[in-house]
Amino acid sequence: DIQMTQSPASLSASLGETVTIECRASEDIYNGLAWYQQKPGKSPQLLIYNANSLHTGVPSRFSGSGSGTQYSLKINSLQSEDVASYFCQQYYNYPLTFGSGTKLEIK
Amino acid sequence: EVQLVESGGGLVKPGSSLKLSCVASGFTFSSYGMHWIRQAPKKGLEWIALIYYDSSNKYYADSVKGRFTISRDNSKNTLYLEMNSLRSEDTAMYYCAKSEFGDYWGQGVMVTVSS
Numbered sequence: 001d002i003q004m005t006q007s008p009a010s011l012s013a014s015l016g017e018t019v020t021i022e023c024r025a026s027e028d029i030y031n032g033l034a035w036y037q038q039k040p041g042k043s044p045q046l047l048i049y050n051a052n053s054l055h056t057g058v059p060s061r062f063s064g065s066g067s068g069t070q071y072s073l074k075i076n077s078l079q080s081e082d083v084a085s086y087f088c089q090q091y092y093n094y095p096l097t098f099g100s101g102t103k104l105e106i107k
Numbered sequence: 108e109v110q111l112v113e114s115g116g117g118l119v120k121p122g123s124s125l126k127l128s129c130v131a132s133g134f135t136f137s138s139y140g141m142h143w144i145r146q147a148p149k150k151g152l153e154w155i156a157l158i159y160y161d162s163s164n165k166y167y168a169d170s171v172k173g174r175f176t177i178s179r180d181n182s183k184n185t186l187y188l189e190m191n192s193l194r195s196e197d198t199a200m201y202y203c204a205k206s207e208f209g210d211y212w213g214q215g216v217m218v219t220v221s222s
Contacts, residue, residue, distance in 0.1 A: 098153070
C-alpha cells in the first residue's frame with residue numbers, strides 16, 4: 001500500500017498569511033493526488049485534483065504543486081473561512097490512501 | 108447540481124449486518140465510478156471501496172474485504188454498501204463520493220456498532 005505522510009498535523013496562521021501543507025508518498029504516484037478541505041461537522045470538499053488542477057468553484061488562492069513523491073497545497077491570503085482540516089489522497093493505486101490531515105486555525 | 112444522499116445508517120450490535128444506500132442526482136450516474144469512504148469519530152479519512160461505472164471492477168480496503176460488498180443499480184442511480192459481521196471498529200460516518208478523485212461527496216450517514 002502507498003503511505004501518505006502529511007505535515008504539519010496542525011498549523012496556526014494569521015489572516016492574510018500564506019500557508020503550505022505537504023504530503024509525501026511512499027512511492028511515485030505520478031500526480032494522482034487530490035487535496036480536500038473538511039470544515040467541522042461537514043463532509044470533505046475537493047480542492048485540487050491531479051496534483052495541481054483547481055476544482056470548479058474553488059477560490060484561486062488555493063493551489064497545488066509537486067510531482068513524484070512530494071506534493072504541497074498552498075493557501076494564499078488566508079481567510080477566516082479557511083479554518084478547516086485538510087487532507088491529501090493518492091488515487092494512483094489501490095487501496096486509495098489518505099494523509100492523516102492538517103488542522104488549520106487562525107492565530 | 109450534483110447531489111449524493113446517503114441513508115441506512117444506525118445503531119447495531121457487533122456481528123450484525125447493515126445496508127447503506129447513496130442516491131445520486133445531477134449527473135449521469137452510470138458514467139462514473141463511485142466510492143465509499145468512512146471517518147471514525149475525531150479521526151481521519153479511510154477509503155473502503157470503489158466500484159467501476161459498469162460494476163465490472165470492485166476494489167476494497169483490507170479492513171473490510173470479505174465483510175463488505177459494494178454494488179450499484181444504474182437504473183435507480185443508487186450505490187450500495189452491504190456490511191456484514193460488523194465490529195466496533197466499523198463505527199464511523201460513511202460517505203459516498205463520485206468519480207476517481209471524489210469530486211463530490213454526500214453528507215454522510217452514521218453507523219454505530221455497539222453492544
